[in-house]
Amino acid sequence: MSYHASDSRYDSMPYARVGRSGLKLPRLSLGWWYNFGGVDTFENSRAIARYAFDHGITHFDLANNYGPPPGSAEETLGKLLKQDFASYRDELVISTKAGWGMWPGPYGDFGSRKYLIASLDRSLKRMGLDYVDIFYHHRPDPETPLEETMGALDYIVRSGRALYVGISSYSPEQTRAAAQILRALGTPLLIHQPPYNMFRREIERGLLQVLEQESIGCIVFSPLAQGLLTDRYLQGIPPDARASRTERVWLTKEDVERSLPKVKQLNEIARQRGQTLAQMALAWVLRLPQVTSALVGASRVSQLEENLGALNNLEFSTDELRAIDAVLSE
Numbered sequence: 001m002s003y004h005a006s007d008s009r010y011d012s013m014p015y016a017r018v019g020r021s022g023l024k025l026p027r028l029s030l031g032w033w034y035n036f037g038g039v040d041t042f043e044n045s046r047a048i049a050r051y052a053f054d055h056g057i058t059h060f061d062l063a064n065n066y067g068p069p070p071g072s073a074e075e076t077l078g079k080l081l082k083q084d085f086a087s088y089r090d091e092l093v094i095s096t097k098a099g100w101g102m103w104p105g106p107y108g109d110f111g112s113r114k115y116l117i118a119s120l121d122r123s124l125k126r127m128g129l130d131y132v133d134i135f136y137h138h139r140p141d142p143e144t145p146l147e148e149t150m151g152a153l154d155y156i157v158r159s160g161r162a163l164y165v166g167i168s169s170y171s172p173e174q175t176r177a178a179a180q181i182l183r184a185l186g187t188p189l190l191i192h193q194p195p196y197n198m199f200r201r202e203i204e205r206g207l208l209q210v211l212e213q214e215s216i217g218c219i220v221f222s223p224l225a226q227g228l229l230t231d232r233y234l235q236g237i238p239p240d241a242r243a244s245r246t247e248r249v250w251l252t253k254e255d256v257e258r259s260l261p262k263v264k265q266l267n268e269i270a271r272q273r274g275q276t277l278a279q280m281a282l283a284w285v286l287r288l289p290q291v292t293s294a295l296v297g298a299s300r301v302s303q304l305e306e307n308l309g310a311l312n313n314l315e316f317s318t319d320e321l322r323a324i325d326a327v328l329s330e
């Protein structure tokens, strides 16, 4: 069935400015790490992408290695851009990344100029795009000089392959250094993509301050702790849940069992606020003024629908924040 985007797609989504740039992002963005690969059901991926865009989620976040197999999430996007979103390209912010292992040998990993430029060229081919809106260096490289990696990002913008650049999982010190190098080259560092959720709060210890001082935007990943901060595991571990996967395991059954006592208490606080746990977890990351957007994942449309409901209440009382902190520090 041909797709016509909902006429009401801009009616309720709030958009936030990314740092001091001209770009705005929806407070909720859609991550393509899982659920959009070659192993996934295309029609389900398509339904999630359409639902997202119909509700103002204008930002899709990808990486060269998303799938599985690696690269296949970009291929799915390429197909959807052709079949559904062709006339909406200028309403979308598409990002991709390179920095984790992508092909064998010394030129398919980390942060050399050779890897980043070749990888982005392959990504553009898979997606059928002339340029991406944001290109990220996916993780710090302990060996390549930062000047080389940032120089490659600057070149990528100047050569028309990307409009903006970002970094992911860089420390506060690395972020400051990267921002300085890029500023000197004339390409501002638009955005940082760190992990942030109730169980992973490292960014509160230094990074947020650097981002504010440098006017860099912040889009946080895994705001639901990959599904832990939802009702997904309250009655056990479902066979179709991420923690039941046997390949690409980034969330284990032990993670679930360890966090469950806290999850149950947090669920109770959410209930008292009139939200689901997923909604409260999203509102909680968005409470910080430095957080531009939360990058959420979804394996089905109903999850995305629930998650969008978070935007109806982003306020927390001091007592609620204290109660959450008390659970987390137990």
Ligand code: NDP
Pocket (backbone or CB within 6 Å): 030, 031, 032, 033, 034, 035, 061, 062, 138, 168, 169, 193, 220, 221, 222, 223, 224, 225, 226, 227, 228, 230, 231, 232, 240, 241, 242, 243, 278, 295, 296, 297, 298, 299, 300, 302, 303, 304, 306, 307
């Ligand atoms: P989340 O923490 O949002 O976890 C998403 C998963 O939680 C879903 O796939 C689903 O899992 C479950 N879920 C989501 N909503 C609900 C709900 N309402 N009720 C029950 N379960 C729910 O984020 P991700 O870990 O997926 O990361 C989001 C994005 O962040 C990625 O797609 C990627 O774009 C980015 N990212 C970036 C990284 C980086 O290094 N820069 C690293 C990791 C992620 P289930 O399959 O069990 O249904």
